[in-house]
Amino acid sequence: MDTQLKKGVLELCILHQLSLKDMYGYELMKTVKSAFPDVYDASIYAILRRIHAEGHTDVYYGRTSGGPQRKYYRLTSQGYEHFQKMMSEWQEILLAVHRLGIST
Amino acid sequence: MRKDEFLTELRNGLDGRVSPAELEDILNDYRELFAEGLLEGKTEEALCAELGSPAQTVKLILAERSSNGHVVVEREEEPPYAPLYKRIAAALLDFILSVLPLAFFGNVINVIPIMMIWPPAPFLYAVDPPPSTGTVAGALVCICYYVFYHCLFLLLFKGQTPGKRWMRLRVVSQDGTRLSASQTIGRELLGRLFVNSITFGIGYILSLIWSLFSKEHKTIHDVIAGTRVVQENRFAAKRSTHGYAIEKRGA
Numbered sequence: 018m019d020t021q022l023k024k025g026v027l028e029l030c031i032l033h034q035l036s037l038k039d040m041y042g043y044e045l046m047k048t049v050k051s052a053f054p055d056v057y058d059a060s061i062y063a064i065l066r067r068i069h070a071e072g073h074t075d076v077y078y079g080r081t082s083g084g085p086q087r088k089y090y091r092l093t094s095q096g097y098e099h100f101q102k103m104m105s106e107w108q109e110i111l112l113a114v115h116r117l118g119i120s121t
Numbered sequence: 122m123r124k125d126e127f128l129t130e131l132r133n134g135l136d137g138r139v140s141p142a143e144l145e146d147i148l149n150d151y152r153e154l155f156a157e158g159l160l161e162g163k164t165e166e167a168l169c170a171e172l173g174s175p176a177q178t179v180k181l182i183l184a185e186r187s188s189n190g191h192v193v194v195e196r197e198e199e200p201p202y203a204p205l206y207k208r209i210a211a212a213l214l215d216f217i218l219s220v221l222p223l224a225f226f227g228n229v230i231n232v233i234p235i236m237m238i239w240p241p242a243p244f245l246y247a248v249d250p251p252p253s254t255g256t257v258a259g260a261l262v263c264i265c266y267y268v269f270y271h272c273l274f275l276l277l278f279k280g281q282t283p284g285k286r287w288m289r290l291r292v293v294s295q296d297g298t299r300l301s302a303s304q305t306i307g308r309e310l311l312g313r314l315f316v317n318s319i320t321f322g323i324g325y326i327l328s329l330i331w332s333l334f335s336k337e338h339k340t341i342h343d344v345i346a347g348t349r350v351v352q353e354n355r356f357a358a359k360r361s362t363h364g365y366a367i368e369k370r371g372a
Contacts, residue, residue, distance in 0.1 A: 024185075041153070042150055042153055042154070043153055043154055043157035043158075046154070057172075057173060057177075057178075057181055058154065058171070058172055059172070059173070059177075059178045059181035059182055059185075060181055060185060062147075062150045062151075062154075062182075063181060063182050063185035063186070064185060065150075066143075066146060066147070066150070067185065067186070084160060085153070085156040085157065085160065087153070088149070088153065
């Protein structure tokens, strides 16, 4: 789970989730872990913090009735552009490997 | 392990290696994780088991930062490299302090100047010829002090020796994070003592020439341990601005 490739993929997945709806850290972590069960929580939080530090998200606080205060992440327009760029790179890679005969 | 233990160990593991504002951010993420997990009916023990050890968590967090190198807040202004004259002054003071106890032993005091070039010199004196067991034992204790002087203070003062404190210098990792214990040992015992012992002090001369010509004033022991020496005062000012940032964000 330490490879650059997987980190990149995780980042893409996190951005994708956030492009669908605003999410709080724990929710995002659980969603990503449902697809990548062997990823460490620490890695997901760390990637999320970096994405945020780079200005791809901003945060706001929400509170559910009786629940804890939650920090929601929302994609900024810069973040959305970054996601689009990563997505097209990802699709290019997929096309290229398919062309070479690697298929799922 | 309980939540509080996990958070305390996480804080201790990261303290000094990330900015205070970032540390607070990270701890808040884990506080949230515990709060949400407990809400789902998990126990603190189960959550800790799922997370893995705090030490491993620290490793993952630091690995994510350095491999991507994107943690903007800390990279913006690099602390300036220490000027050479300050490093030499600090080294001289450290040398004097590290051999000071030896001055109480008449039979070893005259090797002190030789130690500047060849560190293990007193070992020969202390062992052969032995004047009395007491003196030899005392001298050996002093030599151990000399050998561990740098390690001791670098660990204790988080990258500073008394000489470096005086000159406001600090040894940090190449990437600007706090010096680790293994780097300290590698720098001082392997890079400084061992190299200079086997080369009869040529290492010091090479270090001086190297540091004269490299922009970062690197010595051989810096290269071996992957460290650099920075000027402390501005670095300290930067840390306090981070402190201010947390308060503002928390408010």
